[in-house]
Amino acid sequence: MSVLPFLAAGWIFLVGVYGMVTSRNLVHAVGCLAVAQSSTYVLLLGIGYRRGGTAPVFSDIPVGTPVVDPVVQALVLTDVVVGATVTALLLSLVIQIRKRTGTVDPEALTDLKG
């Protein structure tokens, strides 16, 4: 089954979105967003994988050894950094919501304010 790693990525994404849809706590929802986002790591690394390939670092292996795709690894690094910063920013928004309304339950946040 050569598509199984890609299907696993789709499954992780759906699990994360399901968690966000049914979430009763904004901190939990932010965690679910991180899960949904981590599916992209699995997908990218799955695409870049090369059977028998090693890490694309030539400090201790001869140049020309088969290696996995470094481009997608760099993309995953970008992905991780952006994911972490977005999580931090969302969590600070949750803290502010808790301060202003006294709740972190998205169902209770129905009033329009402003």
Add this chain to the structure above:
Amino acid sequence: MSRRVRGTVFLLAAAVFAVFFALTCTQLPHFGTADHPYGARAVAAAVRQHTANAVSSVNFDQRALDTLGEESILFGAVLGAVVLLRRARDEDRAEPAPRPVLPSTLLLGAGLLPVTVLVGGYVVAHGQLSPGGGFQGGVMLATGLHLAYVAADYRVLRRVRPLAVFAALDAVGAGAFTLLGFAGLIAGGAFLENVLPLGTFNQLASGGLVPLVNAAVGVEVASGVIVLVAQFLDQAVEIDEPAQDAGGRR
């Protein structure tokens, strides 16, 4: 929207997504294929630029402009968190009291702090040679410093972490990346072009601009994470919630 309606909408959307995603997956190149046209070109370019770590070469040389954008996202997020979590007018700042710490925790923390900071510095400095780089090493540096909080207490952390200095370093790191980009323009090339001498392959001073950009990113990430964590710690440790309106405030 009631919970039931929302659940139904999600199930429908998930079913559509699952079908089309699975169909798309069958059209992708096979898992583990030996044919990676972009990867092969990126590896060839990394070797040409004398950068042993191909991932660092992609990040800090071949697509350095993207990394500049990524670093700006990090900078913007730190700035946003600082603005969002600043002390409101009606919040009091309480001085955190020292708490007793187990001697074994103190010993382990005090022993591990310098080791973690040293390893973080090593990972940043060898980003062009071995796995790691500015982003990974920067996070290690920042978390290593917070061992002072785990092992001792908040006041010790505040002493080893002058926040104003790290906030300034964050901006310096972000600015240094852009300034290094102008080196290419001054030398008559393109923005962020690798114009420095490339050095010997697999030596510390190799890869031209890569180690410098890498170091700038390391400084920015380390101080950015420190400033970010400090905002959350402030909320938990220092800021007292106003007591009179526990049930919500307008």
